[in-house]
Structure formats: C-alpha cells, structure tokens
Amino acid sequence: MENxxxxxLAEIKEIIQETADTKTIRLTIDGGSIDFLPGQFGExxxxxxxxxxxxxxxxPLRKEYFEFSFRSSGRATTGINSLxxxxxxxxxxxxxxxxxxxxxxxxxxxxxxxxxxxxxxKSIMEYCLDERDDYGKITILYGAxxxxxxxxxxxxxxxxxxxxxxxxxxxxxGGETPDWTGKVGFVPTILEQLPxxxxxxxxxxxxxxxxxxxxxxxxxxxxxxxxxxxxTTLENRMKCGLGKCGRCxxxxxxxxxxxxxxxxxxxxxxxxxx
Amino acid sequence: xxEKYFEISAxxxxxxxxxIIADNFEVxxxxxxxxxxxxxxxxRFEEANLDILLPKMSYKEYLLPxxxxxxxxxxxxxxxxxxxxxxxxxxxxxxxxxxxGRPCDAGAGPIMEKVFNWDYKDxxxxxxxxxxxxxxIACEKPDNYCFCTEMQLSPESxxxxxxxxxxxxxxxxxxxxxxxxxxxxxxxxxxxxxxxxAQVPADKDWKKLFxxxxxxxxxxxxxxxxxxxxxxxSCIGCGVCTxxxxxxxxxxxxxxxxxxxxxxxxxxxxxxFGVFTLHTSGHNPRVTQGDRYRQRLMHKFKIYSxxxxxxxxxxxxxCSRNCPEDIDIKEVAKDLADMA
Numbered sequence: 001m002e003n004x005x006x007x008x009l010a011e012i013k014e015i016i017q018e019t020a021d022t023k024t025i026r027l028t029i030d031g032g033s034i035d036f037l038p039g040q041f042g043e044x045x046x047x048x049x050x051x052x053x054x055x056x057x058x059x060p061l062r063k064e065y066f067e068f069s070f071r072s073s074g075r076a077t078t079g080i081n082s083l084x085x086x087x088x089x090x091x092x093x094x095x096x097x098x099x100x101x102x103x104x105x106x107x108x109x110x111x112x113x114x115x116x117x118x119x120x121x122k123s124i125m126e127y128c129l130d131e132r133d134d135y136g137k138i139t140i141l142y143g144a145x146x147x148x149x150x151x152x153x154x155x156x157x158x159x160x161x162x163x164x165x166x167x168x169x170x171x172x173x174g175g176e177t178p179d180w181t182g183k184v185g186f187v188p189t190i191l192e193q194l195p196x197x198x199x200x201x202x203x204x205x206x207x208x209x210x211x212x213x214x215x216x217x218x219x220x221x222x223x224x225x226x227x228x229x230x231x232t233t234l235e236n237r238m239k240c241g242l243g244k245c246g247r248c249x250x251x252x253x254x255x256x257x258x259x260x261x262x263x264x265x266x267x268x269x270x271x272x273x274x
Numbered sequence: 275x276x277e278k279y280f281e282i283s284a285x286x287x288x289x290x291x292x293x294i295i296a297d298n299f300e301v302x303x304x305x306x307x308x309x310x311x312x313x314x315x316x317x318r319f320e321e322a323n324l325d326i327l328l329p330k331m332s333y334k335e336y337l338l339p340x341x342x343x344x345x346x347x348x349x350x351x352x353x354x355x356x357x358x359x360x361x362x363x364x365x366x367x368x369x370x371x372x373x374x375g376r377p378c379d380a381g382a383g384p385i386m387e388k389v390f391n392w393d394y395k396d397x398x399x400x401x402x403x404x405x406x407x408x409x410x411i412a413c414e415k416p417d418n419y420c421f422c423t424e425m426q427l428s429p430e431s432x433x434x435x436x437x438x439x440x441x442x443x444x445x446x447x448x449x450x451x452x453x454x455x456x457x458x459x460x461x462x463x464x465x466x467x468x469x470x471x472a473q474v475p476a477d478k479d480w481k482k483l484f485x486x487x488x489x490x491x492x493x494x495x496x497x498x499x500x501x502x503x504x505x506x507x508s509c510i511g512c513g514v515c516t517x518x519x520x521x522x523x524x525x526x527x528x529x530x531x532x533x534x535x536x537x538x539x540x541x542x543x544x545x546x547f548g549v550f551t552l553h554t555s556g557h558n559p560r561v562t563q564g565d566r567y568r569q570r571l572m573h574k575f576k577i578y579s580x581x582x583x584x585x586x587x588x589x590x591x592x593c594s595r596n597c598p599e600d601i602d603i604k605e606v607a608k609d610l611a612d613m614a
Contacts, residue, residue, distance in 0.1 A: 252576065
C-alpha cells in the first residue's frame with residue numbers, strides 16, 4: 001500500500017532573498033532535481049507547520065536543483081521562511097498538468113508575469129530559453145507594484161543574453177525609485193504598447209486576477225491572439241493536490257487535476273468560481 | 275457474487291448478533307446516547323435501537339475518521355524522521371460490523387469510494403472500506419425529509435450493503451450481496467434458512483417527488499441564478515449539513531505537535547466555511563453563503579455525476595433535519611427541478 005500523502009525530504013541547496021517578504025528556495029533530492037514539467041506544482045512544508053502549494057519556478061532542464069518562490073504569509077510559509085541552507089523541506093509532487101511545449105515550438109512567444117505570479121512563468125520561460133533554437137522571437141514582460149516587489153532581479157541580465165529575446169520590466173505608477181531605468185506602468189498598459197501580433201504566437205500570462213483579466217483582453221482584442229494561444233494558470237487554494245479534498249474546483253474542473261494550466265478558451269467555458 | 279437469500283427469525287437474529295459479539299466482532303449499531311441515537315459500539319443485541327429511522331450522524335467516521343493521522347514525525351538534532359500513518363490502518367475494520375444501519379447510509383460508501391480512487395488511490399479509505407461489513411435494515415416508513423428514492427436508491431435498496439435485512443411478519447429476510455456478507459454468516463449458518471428470491475417480499479412502489487436529472491439540468495445552465503443568493507441568505511454557515519452528511523468527504527490537512535514530535539492529520543472540513551477557499555492574497559472565489567451552498571448543490575448534483583455516475587447524495591435528509599435554519603435540501607432540489 002502506498003500512502004499518497006507521504007512526502008519526501010528535500011535538502012535546501014540555496015536560498016535567494018528576492019524581496020523583503022519573498023524568497024526562492026532551491027532544493028535537491030538525492031543530490032539533484034526531480035522529474036517535473038513546467039506549470040506543475042507540489043506541496044511543500046516545514047514539517048510541523050503544515051503544507052503549502054507552490055508551482056515550480058525553475059526549468060526542469062536544469063538538473064542540479066528544483067526551486068519554488070514564496071511569500072511569507074501564514075503559519076506554513078513562516079515556517080519555511082525560518083529555514084536555512086542545508087535544512088530539510090518535506091515535498092510531495094509533482095502534480096497537475098503542464099504547459100504543452102509541442103504547441104509552442106516554432107512560434108513567437110510572449111511571457112507576461114505580474115508580481116509573484118512570475119514564478120510559474122519563469123519555469124516555462126527558462127525551459128524555452130534552455131532550448132532557444134526551438135522558438136521564434138521571445139518577449140518577456142514582467143511587472144510588480146514597486147521596484148522593491150520585483151522578484152528575480154539578479155537574473156534579468158541573464159535572460160537578456162539570449163538571442164532574439166526582449167526583456168521588459170515595469171513597475172506600477174508610483175512604485176518607481178529615482179534610479180529606476182525600466183518602464184513605469186501597469187502590465188496590461190505596457191503590454192499594449194508592444195509590437196505584438198497574434199499570428200503564429202503563443203502568450204503565457206500569470207499574475208493577479210485583475211492583471212490577467214486586462215492582459216487577456218488586450219491580447220485578444222488589440223493584438224488578435226487566438227483564445228487557445230493564450231495560456232494561464234489558476235491558483236486556487238488546495239490541500240491534497242490529488243483531487244480528493246474538494247476545494248480547488250471551478251465548476252466541474254479541478255485545478256489540481258485538470259489544471260493548473262488552462263488556455264483562455266478553456267477559462268471562457270468555466271463559471272465565475274475562481 | 276450472485277445474491278443469496280435467507281430467512282431468519284427475530285429470535286435467531288438476536289442470537290446471531292450476540293454470537294458475533296462473543297466472537298470478538300465489534301458491532302456498531304444505532305444506540306441511544308444522551309437522549310439521542312448515534313451509531314456506536316454495542317455489547318449485546320438489546321442495546322441496538324432498530325426502531326429509529328436514522329441515527330443523528332451517519333457512520334461515515336468508520337470510513338473517513340473525523341481525524342486521521344497521515345504521518346507521524348519526530349526531530350532529533352537536524353534529522354527529521356517520518357513514520358507512515360498507513361501502517362496503523364492496515365487491517366482496520368476487519369472485525370467491525372455495522373448492524374442495523376439504513377440503505378441510505380450503506381449507499382454512501384461506494385459513492386465516496388470513487389472519489390478516493392480516481393487516479394490517485396487513497397489507501398486510508400480503501401483499507402477501511404474493503405474490510406467493513408455492513409448489515410443494513412430496509413426502511414418501512416421514511417419521513418418527510420427522506421428522498422433516497424429520488425437519489426436513485428430506495429428505502430429497500432441493497433446497494434452498498436453486504437447484507438440487507440427486510441422485516442416481514444415478525445421475521446427477517448436477509449439479502450446477501452457479497453462474499454464479505456456470506457463470510458460473516460457462514461459460522462452461524464444454522465440460524466439462517468436459505469430461501470429463494472421469490473420468497474423475499476417484493477420492494478414497494480416508492481414514489482418520487484421530482485426527477486433529480488431535472489435538478490442537474492437546472493444546475494447545468496444556471497450558475498449565476500438569483501435563486502442561490504436569495505434562498506441561502508438565511509444560511510448561517512455552520513456546516514452541520516456537511517458534517518452530518520454520509521457522502522461529504524472534503525478534508526483539511528494540518529500539522530499538530532511540539533518541537534520534538536507530532537503528526538500530520540486530515541480532518542473533516544466543510545465547503546460552507548469562508549476559509550475553505552480563501553486565498554493567501556485575501557481573494558476568495560466564494561464570498562457569500564449563497565456561493566457556498568451553491569457549491570454544495572453543484573458538487574452533489576452536477577460535478578460528481580459528471581465525473582462518475584450517480585450523485586454525491588443518498589437522500590438521507592440529515593442536512594435538512596439538522597439545519598438550524600430549516601433549509602430542506604429535498605425542497606431545494608425540487609425547486610431547482612421545477613425551474614429547469
């Protein structure tokens with residue numbers, strides 16, 4: 001008999017303090033990464049404080065570690081926040097569906113992330129960058145409320161090094177600092193200023209619900225993206241991740257099993273329950 | 275297994291129950307406690323209350339305990355040790371018999387079994403479900419809250435029971451539907467007299483008040499209907515409907531312990547609570563009690579039936595009987611069917 005709720009212990013290889021209240025933690029099991037696909041998620045815990053659900057934020061092609069990014073907020077994440085390099089995190093997964101790269105190959109890609117919603121975008125984005133020749137032009141648009149709220153600041157320059165890849169970083173109006181050289185404006189506003197066309201392109205959008213709502217509208221109505229070429233993730237509250245505990249459903253769809261990755265076309269058919 | 279039929283006198287039924295208790299079976303039956311009736315362990319036949327229509331709670335907790343240990347953990351220095359909670363569940367319910375429960379409660383087991391086995395297999399549930407032996411008694415007089423017939427069962431349904439007893443003229447007929455049921459009576463077979471199906475009284479023609487398929491077709495098209503917000507304005511969100519429900523299985527996972535050791539447990543949870551779906555960001559997909567009761571209806575009469583077969587409801591009516599606001603789910607399901 002197998003206990004589907006039994007986690008494995010993963011070792012913390014590296015902790016990156018992203019912002020005042022967010023961190024990225026790199027983990028290893030048996031000295032390396034685990035098998036997962038971009039878009040999937042896992043249940044992470046400091047044992048004794050309870051589990052939290054996070055999407056992977058690293059490319060599965062980078063085999064030395066797997067990582068997730070989180071904001072310290074409740075009991076479980078405060079527990080994880082207190083851990084140090086070399087400590088253990090209990091992990092189970094990977095769960096859920098994933099970004100289907102076979103439908104992205106040969107096309108122009110636009111990655112749009114808002115706040116900590118950039119985490120799952122980073123996984124699929126770096127996966128595509130790792131196999132850069134398989135894709136057309138890559139546009140990365142990432143925004144946060146303020147300069148201090150931007151995650152992954154240390155690796156923006158790394159993304160820019162890839163050929164035919166444009167990286168645009170923006171902060172909400174009022175969130176800029178005097179020395180800020182990036183854009184100022186909400187993500188959907190900046191998105192509309194970009195010379196993007198829907199044909200032969202795929203857009204991947206993750207972030208707060210309000211950002212997703214307007215970004216989807218811009219992509220569909222202003223840039224002519226087909227609804228099935230816009231891909232996003234839903235992040236409903238979960239406990240089991242296995243389709244049993246009964247809380248992540250949106251209508252008849254279980255985010256943990258049928259998601260978390262959905263196209264805008266699929267979202268259209270769901271009731272307003274997320 | 276092909277069904278087998280037996281006759282047993284009231285006197286022999288008492289002997290049978292007392293014998294299995296003497297042979298170390300734990301017999302759980304409706305029994306009086308604190309002025310009410312609950313399923314509980316009996317030490318002799320007389321302690322069973324077979325006259326009551328339905329005990330206050332179902333016997334769900336013998337399949338899905340209110341609190342179950344998924345794992346135990348301990349810390350020594352920097353090392354964490356994890357002990358698999360499944361070890362303690364092996365063989366659970368092997369010597370446990372539910373006696374005198376009703377067909378609605380028996381129907382709940384196979385309905386939950388599907389949830390715990392699509393894709394990932396939940397062996398905590400499976401081990402308990404596989405081993406539990408269920409001897410039910412057919413109902414003679416359902417009350418106004420009952421609607422098992424509408425829910426594709428009936429007061430005389432043997433679905434989910436290993437043995438169904440039907441009372442007739444001072445004696446009982448036993449419909450044995452499984453090997454588990456047959457194994458239970460085998461050592462005491464001299465108390466039973468095998469008979470033919472034709473001898474067993476035929477089921478009555480139980481009438482339906484509404485068609486549940488119509489309830490579903492309303493739900494299919496009316497997620498945004500005003501009915502939900504209006505009708506459940508009075509709901510106080512206590513969650514009693516979900517806790518007394520034999521098929522509600524939603525659970526929470528929590529860690530509890532101290533700095534040295536503890537356990538990860540799963541507890542019954544309820545879709546009627548706001549925190550059930552509350553995001554870390556503060557966003558909540560289900561804000562009002564109308565949103566939450568709608569989820570309960572959707573899960574029972576639409577979502578479950580689309581994923582599996584049947585419905586996530588056996589029509590026992592406990593949620594209605596126990597509701598402090600007298601929300602009657604049968605009336606609600608009928609309202610929806612009428613509007614379809």
